[in-house]
Amino acid sequence: MSAIQRNGSLGSGVSRGREHALGRARVNRRKLLRRVWNLRSLYLMVIPGVVFLFVFNYIPMAGLQVAFKDYQYKLGIWRSPWVGTANFEFIRDPQFWTAVRNTFAITSLRFIFGFPAPIILALLINEMRQPLFKRFVQTVSYIPHFVSWIVVVALLQVLLSPETGAVNALLAAVGLPRQFFMGSEAWFRPLVVLSGLWKEIGWGSIIYLAAIASINPELFEAAIVEGAGKLQQVRYITIPSIMPTISILLVLSIPGLLSAGWDQIYPMMTPANMGAAEVIDTFVLRLGVLAGKYSMTAAIGFVMSILSTTLILTVNWLSKRSGGSGIW
Amino acid sequence: MTIRMSRSERVFQVVNSLAMILFAFAVIYPFWYVAVLSLNDGQDAMRGGIYWWPRTFSLVNFRYVLASPEIGRAFFISIARTALGTAGSILFTAMVAFGLSRKELPGRRGIMVYVFITMLFGGGLIPYYLLLRDVHLLNKFWVYIVPGLFGVWNMIIMKTSFYEIPASLIESAMIDGASYPAILWRIVLPVSRPTLAALSLFTAVGHWNDWFAGVFFVNDARLIPLQTYLQRILSTAFFANMAFQGQGLVKSVTSGISAVTLRMATVVIAVAPILFVYPFVQKHFIKGIMIGAVKE
Numbered sequence: 001m002s003a004i005q006r007n008g009s010l011g012s013g014v015s016r017g018r019e020h021a022l023g024r025a026r027v028n029r030r031k032l033l034r035r036v037w038n039l040r041s042l043y044l045m046v047i048p049g050v051v052f053l054f055v056f057n058y059i060p061m062a063g064l065q066v067a068f069k070d071y072q073y074k075l076g077i078w079r080s081p082w083v084g085t086a087n088f089e090f091i092r093d094p095q096f097w098t099a100v101r102n103t104f105a106i107t108s109l110r111f112i113f114g115f116p117a118p119i120i121l122a123l124l125i126n127e128m129r130q131p132l133f134k135r136f137v138q139t140v141s142y143i144p145h146f147v148s149w150i151v152v153v154a155l156l157q158v159l160l161s162p163e164t165g166a167v168n169a170l171l172a173a174v175g176l177p178r179q180f181f182m183g184s185e186a187w188f189r190p191l192v193v194l195s196g197l198w199k200e201i202g203w204g205s206i207i208y209l210a211a212i213a214s215i216n217p218e219l220f221e222a223a224i225v226e227g228a229g230k231l232q233q234v235r236y237i238t239i240p241s242i243m244p245t246i247s248i249l250l251v252l253s254i255p256g257l258l259s260a261g262w263d264q265i266y267p268m269m270t271p272a273n274m275g276a277a278e279v280i281d282t283f284v285l286r287l288g289v290l291a292g293k294y295s296m297t298a299a300i301g302f303v304m305s306i307l308s309t310t311l312i313l314t315v316n317w318l319s320k321r322s323g324g325s326g327i328w
Numbered sequence: 329m330t331i332r333m334s335r336s337e338r339v340f341q342v343v344n345s346l347a348m349i350l351f352a353f354a355v356i357y358p359f360w361y362v363a364v365l366s367l368n369d370g371q372d373a374m375r376g377g378i379y380w381w382p383r384t385f386s387l388v389n390f391r392y393v394l395a396s397p398e399i400g401r402a403f404f405i406s407i408a409r410t411a412l413g414t415a416g417s418i419l420f421t422a423m424v425a426f427g428l429s430r431k432e433l434p435g436r437r438g439i440m441v442y443v444f445i446t447m448l449f450g451g452g453l454i455p456y457y458l459l460l461r462d463v464h465l466l467n468k469f470w471v472y473i474v475p476g477l478f479g480v481w482n483m484i485i486m487k488t489s490f491y492e493i494p495a496s497l498i499e500s501a502m503i504d505g506a507s508y509p510a511i512l513w514r515i516v517l518p519v520s521r522p523t524l525a526a527l528s529l530f531t532a533v534g535h536w537n538d539w540f541a542g543v544f545f546v547n548d549a550r551l552i553p554l555q556t557y558l559q560r561i562l563s564t565a566f567f568a569n570m571a572f573q574g575q576g577l578v579k580s581v582t583s584g585i586s587a588v589t590l591r592m593a594t595v596v597i598a599v600a601p602i603l604f605v606y607p608f609v610q611k612h613f614i615k616g617i618m619i620g621a622v623k624e
């Protein structure tokens with residue numbers, strides 16, 4: 001397109017410019033449509049993805065309106081009557097707040113212990129000097145990641161069984177009293193954190209090990225010459241070098257603070273430890289899917305979605321602000 | 329390396345090695361314990377005291393479990409959903425990823441924003457559940473497959489890896505008159521095999537280990553996968569087992585089984601495929617993680 005075509009006629013009359021603009025628009029649209037038609041096989045490959053996301057992601061977003069409605073099955077989502085903020089009465093329910101407390105307790109503990117643990121493991125594995133032993137430990141450490149939480153809970157149940165479990169046998173052997181671990185509220189949070197660590201510490205260490213392996217060895221050699229001990233090397237070389245990896249993973253793990261999840265918690269719940277075990281996700285699960293109180297649980301879900309998105313955006317903005325990288 | 333280690337370094341090495349041995353033990357022992365219990369006579373196991381080796385070796389638990397039709401069905405459902413779900417998901421997602429990796433596609437930016445928004449905001453469980461109900465996926469086998477066909481994370485990883493393919497490869501195919509689907513099938517997919525292998529592995533593991541859909545989206549007992557079956561026998565039997573600990577179930581006095589050892593045999597069956605396949609696939613996923621991580 002020549003400069004004159006792009007900028008419109010230079011001078012005589014606005015009307016001629018507008019005619020040219022309209023003509024240009026029509027020509028451009030035709031060109032675009034022809035391009036689309038030529039690439040139709042490509043579009044046919046992409047459209048299913050668009051449709052999929054529309055059905056499984058965007059329609060549920062619209063389904064959030066149930067939070068403001070009195071959902072009745074026969075009327076469906078769209079025709080059920082609006083009730084304003086009546087569903088948000090869950091704020092008055094003390095069980096809800098117990099679930100909130102448990103959620104944040106669990107996610108905070110998980111984060112405090114679960115975030116540094118793979119880093120520490122990576123540092124320790126990195127120091128191993130026998131290659132076969134090192135490979136063995138690494139390979140073994142990934143296995144728990146590949147089994148389901150149901151299996152892990154089964155393992156917990158047998159190991160911690162009061163009469164026949166190995167752990168209690170150990171306690172009894174050193175004179176400590178036997179504990180009914182799986183049935184006690186006090187033990188629930190430690191068990192959640194420990195089992196989470198057991199399952200994910202090996203897998204989480206992979207990425208840190210890779211990052212550590214890519215540090216220039218000359219840095220370490222120089223440090224050793226200067227007389228730096230192991231701890232100093234870690235503090236002044238290793239950690240700063242893997243800081244980009246750490247900060248990305250940190251940002252990615254922040255949204256997880258809002259959700260304790262079903263996968264691990266639900267199988268571990270028993271009538272005896274419910275007081276510490278009920279988290280927001282299981283609360284929604286039991287009252288919503290199982291008991292059918294869709295309106296109220298949708299309202300809870302609405303609040304959690306808003307909080308989660310706000311958190312992601314805030315953390316990403318903060319991270320960029322302080323010079324780190326964002327997720328996008 | 330023949331650098332002499334200082335005393336403190338030697339101490340550290342010893343302590344670290346001990347710690348690593350302890351760690352490896354902590355990972356392996358639970359599985360060992362389960363296997364030992366499952367291979368032990370049920371009644372004998374209830375008396376406790378078995379930690380390292382079966383005291384009364386017996387295959388009766390496995391015989392009992394393998395004889396039940398439920399576990400065979402659940403196993404079959406798990407295999408079917410893992411195979412179909414993984415293949416379907418990888419192919420579907422790769423198809424979309426390929427389309428979006430072509431820079432000549434008008435509107436690509438807009439579609440990427442559309443896709444990305446779904447990673448930021450969601451409706452939560454209840455609207456999703458209501459949707460599943462409205463599209464009649466509840467209580468059907470396809471509820472395991474269809475919602476998993478498109479994975480946004482996987483698509484992003486695939487798209488990035490497709491960028492790396494030399495443009496000349498694709499261009500020469502286009503000059504030869506190849507259509508986009510042909511390019512995808514004959515060039516892009518084979519070339520991307522490492523990435524696709526890693527992603528397939530993760531997807532397959534996800535399918536195999538999912539217990540949630542079978543519990544909450546399916547009512548028909550014939551449609552539940554293995555992990556859901558395991559979850560059921562773990563939870564219902566749990567406290568009943570506690571109550572019966574001292575007395576023993578009436579049935580099992582004569583048959584040599586007990587709730588605990590039966591469950592352990594089921595766990596072994598649920599875990600065995602993963603442990604069996606694990607050594608073969610181990611080298612693939614390391615590469616896969618690296619690809620995913622570097623691209624971030």
